[in-house]
Amino acid sequence: xxxxxxxxxxxxxxxxxxxxxxxxxxxxxxxxxxxxxxxxxxxxxxxxxxxxxxxxxxxxxxxxxxxxxxxxxxxxxxxxxxxxxxxxxxxxxxxxxxxxxxxxxxxxxxxxxxxxxxxxxxxxxxxxxxxxxxxxxxxxxxxxxxxxxxxxxxxxxxxxxxxxxxxxxxxxxxxxxxxxxxxxxxxxxxxxxxxxxxxxxxxxxxxxxxxxxxxxxxxxxxxxxxxxxxxxxxxxxxxxxxxxxxxxx
Amino acid sequence: xxxxxxxxxxxxxxxxxxxxxxxxxxxxxxxxxxxxxxxxxxxxxxxxxxxxxxxxxxxxxxxxxxxxxxxxxxxxxxxxxxxxxxxxxxxxxxxxxxxxxxxxxxxxxxxxxxxxxxxxxxxxxxxxxxxxxxxxxxxxxxxxxxxxxxxxxxxxxxxxxxxxxxxxxxxxxxxxxxxxxxxxxxxxxxxxxxxxxxxxxxxxxxxxxxxxxxxxxxxxxxxxxxxxxxxxxxxxxxxxxxxxxxxxxxxxxxxxxxxxxxxxxxxxxxxxxxxxxxxxxxxxxxxxxxxxxxxxxxxxxxxxxxxxxxxxxxxxxxxxxxxxxxxxxxxxxxxxxxxxxxxxxxxxxxxxxxxxxxxxxxxxxxxxxxxxxxxxxxxxxxxxxxxxxxxxxxxxxxxxxxxxxx
Ligand SMILES: Nc1ncnc2c1ncn2[C@@H]1O[C@H](COP(=O)(O)OP(=O)(O)O)[C@@H](O)[C@H]1O
Ligand SMILES: [Mg+2]
Numbered sequence: 001x002x003x004x005x006x007x008x009x010x011x012x013x014x015x016x017x018x019x020x021x022x023x024x025x026x027x028x029x030x031x032x033x034x035x036x037x038x039x040x041x042x043x044x045x046x047x048x049x050x051x052x053x054x055x056x057x058x059x060x061x062x063x064x065x066x067x068x069x070x071x072x073x074x075x076x077x078x079x080x081x082x083x084x085x086x087x088x089x090x091x092x093x094x095x096x097x098x099x100x101x102x103x104x105x106x107x108x109x110x111x112x113x114x115x116x117x118x119x120x121x122x123x124x125x126x127x128x129x130x131x132x133x134x135x136x137x138x139x140x141x142x143x144x145x146x147x148x149x150x151x152x153x154x155x156x157x158x159x160x161x162x163x164x165x166x167x168x169x170x171x172x173x174x175x176x177x178x179x180x181x182x183x184x185x186x187x188x189x190x191x192x193x194x195x196x197x198x199x200x201x202x203x204x205x206x207x208x209x210x211x212x213x214x215x216x217x218x219x220x221x222x223x224x225x226x227x228x229x230x231x232x233x234x235x236x237x238x239x240x241x242x243x244x245x246x247x248x249x
Numbered sequence: 250x251x252x253x254x255x256x257x258x259x260x261x262x263x264x265x266x267x268x269x270x271x272x273x274x275x276x277x278x279x280x281x282x283x284x285x286x287x288x289x290x291x292x293x294x295x296x297x298x299x300x301x302x303x304x305x306x307x308x309x310x311x312x313x314x315x316x317x318x319x320x321x322x323x324x325x326x327x328x329x330x331x332x333x334x335x336x337x338x339x340x341x342x343x344x345x346x347x348x349x350x351x352x353x354x355x356x357x358x359x360x361x362x363x364x365x366x367x368x369x370x371x372x373x374x375x376x377x378x379x380x381x382x383x384x385x386x387x388x389x390x391x392x393x394x395x396x397x398x399x400x401x402x403x404x405x406x407x408x409x410x411x412x413x414x415x416x417x418x419x420x421x422x423x424x425x426x427x428x429x430x431x432x433x434x435x436x437x438x439x440x441x442x443x444x445x446x447x448x449x450x451x452x453x454x455x456x457x458x459x460x461x462x463x464x465x466x467x468x469x470x471x472x473x474x475x476x477x478x479x480x481x482x483x484x485x486x487x488x489x490x491x492x493x494x495x496x497x498x499x500x501x502x503x504x505x506x507x508x509x510x511x512x513x514x515x516x517x518x519x520x521x522x523x524x525x526x527x528x529x530x531x532x533x534x535x536x537x538x539x540x541x542x543x544x545x546x547x548x549x550x551x552x553x554x555x556x557x558x559x560x561x562x563x564x565x566x567x568x569x570x571x572x573x574x575x576x577x578x579x580x581x582x583x584x585x586x587x588x589x590x591x592x593x594x595x596x597x598x599x600x601x602x603x604x605x606x607x608x609x610x611x612x613x614x615x616x617x618x619x620x621x622x623x624x625x626x627x628x629x630x631x632x633x634x635x636x637x638x639x640x641x642x643x644x645x646x647x648x649x650x651x652x653x654x655x
Contacts, residue, residue: 057648078572085570096565113570
């Protein structure tokens with residue numbers, strides 16, 4: 001199976017502030033086709049930074065990152081835009097839907113930038129909304145629906161162009177627990193159909209949906225062996241008691 | 250992509266109606282004033298062309314300057330006979346006209362009358378609408394007969410036929426009873442309706458044509474003239490013909506040093522009108538250019554505000570695969586639509602304004618389709634030019650920075 005994500009000795013140093021901030025330190029990270037990887041870590045540990053680099057929204061300060069065998073250093077801004085459009089679906093904590101567009105139009109957006117003709121685009125977007133159970137809401141605007149529905153819309157948007165990789169940055173961070181489990185079931189379902197998923201969360205029961213768990217702290221990664229359907233105990237390294245009991249299908 | 254950008258631009262315009270309108274204001278004023286002035290200017294040119302079509306481009310008007318000329322400088326019948334013998338001259342007719350009153354039953358109206366001889370209709374075309382024309386014998390006589398201008402006839406007798414009507418006319422104390430023999434429509438009709446006011450109120454005078462000698466009699470009983478119409482044998486030699494006639498007059502009256510005689514032809518008048526229109530056009534164009542510049546800067550400013558307000562939207566679009574070019578295109582479309590719409594509104598306002606001004610000044614304003622197209626292209630170009638900087642700024646936003654923006 002081809003490796004979809006391969007990072008070697010990746011560093012990210014932000015130089016925007018007064019003093020440079022070392023957000024990722026010598027990160028080695030591999031994700032294979034079809035993996036479902038959860039990345040957990042406390043706030044400010046570098047999760048989003050890692051996610052942005054994986055998603056070609058940002059570039060490493062040093063080190064090597066290959067996506068589907070392509071070294072991202074060789075890519076122009078437009079190449080990156082093209083790969084984001086074709087290969088990656090994003091799900092953000094705060095949804096990032098455009099408030100002036102209907103749910104259907106929001107889902108259409110990636111296809112607009114893929115230059116798909118209007119009819120086909122609308123049809124595909126409608127099917128994607130149907131898959132997340134929102135067909136009836138397609139003509140509503142984001143602010144007219146619940147947080148859970150907004151996040152389902154953004155999942156439809158992430159999936160509408162059938163990307164190989166889904167990047168979800170705390171997708172359940174802004175919604176209630178019942179909606180959260182619906183979201184996670186959707187994401188799991190797509191993973192079962194072969195889509196690679198990298199999921200960022202700081203909730204252990206959400207991380208439990210993944211098949212691999214990566215811990216990140218102060219910009220450094222470490223992998224934890226997972227035992228599904230088991231009591232994973234209290235993770236004291238995080239300084240706070242995490243959820244211990246996880247029940248899901 | 251194009252249709253998407255149009256839709257997006259439209260949506261954001263509607264979302265900020267008032268702001269969009271204010272942004273367009275400079276463009277509206279600029280384009281509106283250009284269209285208005287072009288309409289009025291071209292309308293005025295057409296009017297002059299139309300009016301002088303009757304007089305014809307081969308005619309020249311020779312007059313003695315009223316401020317300089319004394320009685321011995323006036324144009325005589327002898328002068329006219331000699332002019333007729335000049336090779337370059339085809340026709341000569343004295344231009345005799347005067348103001349007075351027309352009395353009909355108990356009513357009194359302002360009157361403008363013209364003396365006509367047998368050559369007069371060669372200069373000013375006169376179509377008989379009803380009744381009859383003067384016979385050559387009548388034209389050479391001082392018989393008390395008259396032809397009435399069509400519009401004047403309506404004023405005088407309404408819908409009934411004025412032919413056979415006997416009216417009394419007076420000028421400077423002299424009185425004369427004349428019989429109306431016919432109704433005419435002349436090429437100078439509307440020009441005459443623009444003749445200077447008699448000073449007795451707003452109403453346009455009734456226009457009558459009477460035999461030349463009758464007119465002279467009514468004015469002063471003199472047989473000299475201050476103005477004549479000369480038709481050149483060759484339309485390309487009008488200028489030269491006019492000069493020859495003036496030399497002849499100066500020789501006859503021995504006044505070549507006094508610069509008494511003045512000549513004007515259609516081309517001169519057109520040139521003069523064009524000069525005035527040109528000055529007005531330049532002035533208005535300067536104002537228009539200024540408001541377009543202000544409008545353009547306004548558009549740039551609003552677009553910069555829009556980019557700032559929509560930073561997050563730009564981030565989202567970029568995350569979903571929008572390229573630098575896509576974002577650039579979206580914002581350019583928006584600024585071009587703003588200025589294009591401003592141009593459309595400006596054109597409409599300009600057309601209405603020139604129409605109103607034309608009505609006020611008594612002619613038909615004319616704005617060609619080319620002018621409108623150029624105005625629209627120009628206003629769109631303003632959007633294109635002033636939209637570049639904001640669009641560039643939007644398109645170069647870093648997706649991460651843009652997404653973080655709340
Ligand atoms: N653009 C930036 N400039 C400077 N510092 C940044 C920037 N983005 C993130 N950081 C810093 O990098 C660290 C990691 O941030 P982030 O990856 O967003 O953490 P997490 O998502 O795990 O909460 C934080 O301390 C944050 O303040
Ligand atoms: Mg984060």
